[in-house]
Amino acid sequence: MKYFPIKNTSLNVSNMVMGNMRINELTKVEIGNLVRTAMEEGINFFDHADIYGGGECESLFADAIQMNASIRDKMILQSKCGIHSKDNYYDFSKKHIVKSVEGILKRLKTDYLDLLLLHRPDPLMEPEEVAEAFDELHNSGKVRYFGVSNHNPMQIELLQKYVSHKLVVNQLQLSIAQSALIDSGIALNMPVDQSINRDSSILEYCRLKDITIQAWSPYQNGFFEGPFLGDLEKFPELNQVMDELAEKYQVTNTAIASAWITRHPANIQVVLGTTTPQRIKDACAGSEIILTRKEWYDLYKAAGHIVP
Template identity: 70%
Template sequence: MKYISMANTDIKSSNIIMGNMRLTQLSLTEAERLIRTAMDEGINFFDHADIYDRGRCEEIFSEAIQMNPTIRENMIIQSKCGIRSPENYYDFSKEHILWSVENILKRLKTDYLDILLLHRPDPLMDPEEVAEAFSELQTSGKVRCFGVSNFNPTQIDLLQKYVPQKLVVNQLQFSICHTPMIDSGISLNMKIDQAVNRDSSILEYCRLNDITLQAWSPFQHGFFEGPFLGDLERFPELNQVIDSIAEKYGVTNTAIAVAWITRHPANIQVVLGTTNSERMKDASKGSDIKLSREEWYQIYKAAGNIVP
C-alpha cells in the first residue's frame, strides 16, 4: 500500500480510502469483515457522511469495529456535512455544522474527526459563519482539519478568504469514464465537446494550492449510471484494453482502474465504495502499480477520449 503525506497536516494516509456510503447493506458481521479486510490491506483512511442512510452508516461502522481508543488511534476518520436530508437542501449555517459534528461524533463513538468536509456548495453560504463554526470545532478538539467536496476554485477561494484553517481536501467525482478534470486541459482551444471547461481547472488549482484530491465513484460512468468495468456493451474497447493490462500485471481489472487514478502525479486518493471484501482486496492491489505513460494514455483513449 502506498502512503502519502497530506499537505498542511501531520496525516500520513493510504492512497486508498474505504468509503462507507453503502455499509447498511451489510450485517454487523459482514461490515466488520469488510473493515478488517481494508485494514489488513493497509488502508488507514475511512470516509463517511452524515447523510449516508441518515447517519446509520456511521453507527454501523462504530458498532461493527467495536470502536475504542486503541482502534481509533490507528484510523484516519473523515466525515462530511452540509446536506439536509430528506428535505434535500444545503445548510452551511454555524448552528447546523456544529449540530452535525456533535451527532457524527456520537454515531462514530469518537471524540474527534481527523477531517471534516463540507459536502456540496451551499449558494447561501455565509463564509464568516462557517469560519466561526470551524474555529469553534478546532479549538474544542472535535475536528483537526477541514476541507470541501465538489467545490470549484472560486468557491474554495471565497471560503478560504474567511476561514483561518487551511482547507486540505477537495473530494470530486473522477474515474476513467468521468474525466472532466483532465479533458479540457488536454484539448485546449479545440472546437470539440471535450474542450469545454466544466470544472474551472480544479485539478490544477488543487495542485497549486496543496489541496489533496479524493476521487469518488472511481468505477462509475456518468452520475451513478453504473460501472464501466465488465460492461462490454457500452465499453467494449475500454474493457479489452484494461483486461489486457491487468493480465500483464497479474491483477484484476479493478486494480487497473484504481492504478489509472493513482498514476496521476497529483497523488489523488481513491475512495472505494465496495461492500465486497474480495473486491476490496483486488482494488487495493492498484495502490502500488505504476502504469507506464503509454498504458495510461491507452486507457484514456479507449474510454472514448481524444488525444490531439
C-alpha cells in the same frame, strides 16, 4: 499500499480509502469483516458522511468494529456535512455545521474527526459563519483539519478568505470514464465537447494550493450511470485494454482502474464504495502499480476520450 502526507497536516494517508456510503446494506458482522479486510490491505483512511443512510452508516460502522481507543488510534476518520437530505437542501450555517459534527462524533463513538468536509457547495453560504464553526470545532478538539467536497476554485477561494484553517482536501468525481477534471485540458481550444471546461480547472487549482483530491465513484460511468468495469456494450475497447494490462500486471481490472487514478502525479486518493471484501483486495492491488505513460493514455483513449 502506498502512503503519502496530506500537505499542511500531520496525516500520512493510504492512497486507497474505504468509503462507507452503502454499508447499511450489510450486517454488522459483514461490516466488521469489510473493515478488517481494508485494514489488512493497508487502508488507514475511512470516509463517512452524516447523510449516508441518514446517519445509520456511521453508527453501524462504530458498532461493527466495537470502536475503542485502540482501534481509533489506527484510523484516520473523515466525515462530511452540509446537506439536509430529508428536504434536499444545503446548509453551511454555523448552527448546522456544529450540530452535525456533534451527531457524527456520537454515532462514530469518537471524540474527534481527523477531517471534516463540507459536502456540496451552499449558494447561501455566509463564509464568516463557516469560519466561526470551524474555529469552535477545532478549538474544542472535535475536528483536526478541514476540507470540502465538490467545490470549484472560486468557492474554495471565497471560503479560504474567511476561514483561518487551511482547506486541505477536495473530494471530486473521477474515473477513466468520467474524467472531466482532465478532459478539457487535453482538448483545449478544439471545437469538440471535450474542450468544454466544466470544472474550472479544479485539478490544477488543487495542485497549486496543496489540496489533496479524493476521487469518488472511481469505477463509475457518468453520474451513477453504472460501472464501466465489465460493461462490454458501452466500453468494449476500454475493457479489452484493462484486461490486457490486468494480465500483464497479474491483477484484476479493478486494480488497473485504481492504478489509472493513482498514476496521476497529484497524489489522488481513491474512495472505494464497495461492500465486497474481495473488491477491496482487488482495488488495493492497484495502489502501487505505476502505469507507463503509454498505458495511461491507452486507457484514456479506450474510454472514448480524444488525445489530439
